[in-house]
Amino acid sequence: MIIRADIADFDVGRILIDTGSSVNVLFADPFNGLGIDHQSLNKEITPLLSFSGDVVEPIGSIQLPLAVGSGSRRAFIYTHFLVVNCSTAYNAIIDRPALT
Template identity: 40%
Template sequence: MIRNDLQDSTCANVISFKGGATVSRAKPRNDLLVIELTIRDVDVARVLIDTGSSADIIFKDTLEKTGIEQSKIVKYPSPLLGLSGETTMAYGSINLAVKTGTVTRVTEFLVVDHPTSYNIIMGMPWLNTMRAIPSMYHLCLKFPTPNGVEVIWGNPRVSQVCYAAEQKRKRPDLEITPRKTEKKISNQDSQSRNRNRKTDSRLVTAQTLKPRVNLGLALNPSHWSQTSQRHDI
């Protein structure tokens, strides 16, 4: 339910996306939108924005790391069907205060005890409550507030790391090298680099992130994620 004060004060806000918003990115790609949110005063990284999910999902391991009491979970088993066709049982549900920018909303999460690369999956219920509009091209999320439109930016690097960890978990024999950031260099620098360049054999493995399921996710080789330096749980 939208509060009357928020509804009246934001009706004039226009949410738009400009091409220049991608100027800081070498080249827009098909990255997944992974952001950071605050749950009960704890900054939680690796939060996937999934417009194909009909539920907001938090993983049991995330609750443990944030220090949220398990007794707060209302236990009732319920099946979740992913796009891949697999069924996962939700452990129960829990209501948590989620802060995004300057806006805080109490959100009902389904609790899932299953391995995946993300801490939280925010689906359509939360997006609708926030009246938020995600743009995968601009890799950001915009939403109206009484003081205007606010923006939460995704982190391509965390997206890459999450994807690499997810693929490594599924296929331990698979080697994945993260994309290198594109930079403009002169022809002379390019020739010098080609002569001296050595192959970087370092891989982002599942050890980077503790593996956690593909619930409503369409992970493919063009989808990557990032790591946060603040309370990365």
């Protein structure tokens, strides 16, 4: 499923909900568009196994506000994202537990 959500008060489209993912991923281009300083990233992280089976070294991790829905059906949480620099059709990948 592909949705739109607010991440750090920015409307972000093309977010993939991946029920098999164990982490929330925010890709580098959309992260840079949020205007958040790279100094805010936690650099103490382990590599990530990509969809293709390649090992990807994340740029860092960060906790950001995530809001989904509208009106009285709007949900808001703070969630951790791994920031990854690789090509994809999506801006972010959210694991299903983040939406519950």
